Amino acid sequence: MHELSIANAILDAVRKERELLNGARVIKVGVRIGALAGVDPEALSFGFEVLVKDTDLDPLALEIESTLRRHECQHCKHVFTVVDYQVDCPACGSTETRCIGGDELELAYLEVEET
Amino acid sequence: MSRMPLEKKVLSENDRIAGRLRERFQERQVFCLNFISSPGAGKTSLLERTLESFSPSERVALLTGDIQTDNDARRLARFGFPVKQITTGGTCHLDARMIERALADWPLESLDTLLIENVGNLVCPSSYDLGEAAKVVVLSVAEGEDKPLKYPAIFFKSELMVLSKTDLLPYVSFDIGKAREYALQVHPGMEIVELSCKTGAGFDDWMKWLARRRESAKAEKVLASGQE
Numbered sequence: 001m002h003e004l005s006i007a008n009a010i011l012d013a014v015r016k017e018r019e020l021l022n023g024a025r026v027i028k029v030g031v032r033i034g035a036l037a038g039v040d041p042e043a044l045s046f047g048f049e050v051l052v053k054d055t056d057l058d059p060l061a062l063e064i065e066s067t068l069r070r071h072e073c074q075h076c077k078h079v080f081t082v083v084d085y086q087v088d089c090p091a092c093g094s095t096e097t098r099c100i101g102g103d104e105l106e107l108a109y110l111e112v113e114e115t
Numbered sequence: 116m117s118r119m120p121l122e123k124k125v126l127s128e129n130d131r132i133a134g135r136l137r138e139r140f141q142e143r144q145v146f147c148l149n150f151i152s153s154p155g156a157g158k159t160s161l162l163e164r165t166l167e168s169f170s171p172s173e174r175v176a177l178l179t180g181d182i183q184t185d186n187d188a189r190r191l192a193r194f195g196f197p198v199k200q201i202t203t204g205g206t207c208h209l210d211a212r213m214i215e216r217a218l219a220d221w222p223l224e225s226l227d228t229l230l231i232e233n234v235g236n237l238v239c240p241s242s243y244d245l246g247e248a249a250k251v252v253v254l255s256v257a258e259g260e261d262k263p264l265k266y267p268a269i270f271f272k273s274e275l276m277v278l279s280k281t282d283l284l285p286y287v288s289f290d291i292g293k294a295r296e297y298a299l300q301v302h303p304g305m306e307i308v309e310l311s312c313k314t315g316a317g318f319d320d321w322m323k324w325l326a327r328r329r330e331s332a333k334a335e336k337v338l339a340s341g342q343e
Contacts, residue, residue: 002206002207002208002238002239002242002243005206005208005210005239006125006126006242009125009126009128009129010125012128013123013125013127017121027116030121031125035267036267036268036271036272037242037268038238038239038241038242038266038267038268038269039242085264085297085300085301087300087303095303097303099271103268103271103272105124105125105126105242106121106122106123106124106125107121107122107123107124107125108120108121108122109118109119109120109121110118110119110121111116111117111118111119112116112117112118112119113116114116114117
């Protein structure tokens with residue numbers, strides 16, 4: 001259960017960005033979480049709600065975008081999402097594929113109120 | 116209302132400190148490993164036996180993380196190498212700042228190898244880079260062989276899987292072939308070592324991996340400095 005620490009890191013990052021925006025009101029923060037990130041979106045949402053309440057950032061919404069594991073075929077360069085650990089290339093059948101995404105734990109965007 | 120793209124890592128602060136640690140390790144030529152497993156998989160036993168088999172002249176030190184107690188540090192200190200306990204007081208993982216703090220009064224120049232035993236937890240430690248050269252995941256045969264599929268993040272991020280407690284295989288229903296297959300599904304090309312700290316079976320394979328990986332880290336460093 002490290003989602004609380006991660007929620008805290010998101011709030012810190014939002015505060016930092018807000019300073020750069022001269023204190024603009026941030027309404028929503030978008031976070032991207034990959035299937036390989038080891039972070040549970042539900043636990044993160046819950047931790048985030050608890051932590052943001054009654055702070056300077058309240059009300060601040062969290063939107064989570066979940067991403068799947070993605071592989072690139074070493075032979076035909078086909079890029080595909082991996083479901084149920086099927087890592088062989090669906091286009092040419094090659095077993096030599098390389099993971100190119102799916103472990104994201106990123107701040108994707110902020111939604112800010114117009115002044 | 117306007118939307119601004121950010122594209123930053125959530126744990127950028129941890130990553131920044133981990134990057135600083137990694138630079139220090141590389142400069143001083145310290146080979147650092149981060150050991151992760153669920154509680155009770157045998158990380159401490161593996162490290163005990165590893166320290167025991169090192170010659171006293173080996174320049175190795177150990178950091179061990181737990182939520183409470185310094186039991187592990189006391190177990191590991193018996194071998195005469197420097198050991199420091201990091202007690203997290205509730206936090207379920209080690210982070211880069213804890214490592215930096217623990218190393219503040221340690222002369223890294225006097226070390227070749229730093230072994231970090233993370234808090235027993237198969238989930239949270241996977242998100243926190245500690246500046247290590249590689250992560251090692253330990254899975255004991257007393258657990259389920261499908262753990263790689265259930266906790267893919269850590270098996271994906273670890274270079275080596277140690278299948279521990281193999282002396283128990285006759286008494287448990289653990290399917291070691293399946294465990295290997297699942298780990299390789301999550302992490303194609305992952306290296307795997309089977310061992311028992313109790314009987315010593317397979318232990319040489321682990322020590323060989325350690326020596327080989329340490330050499331390749333050194334070679335990478337030489338290569339990197341050659342390119343500068």
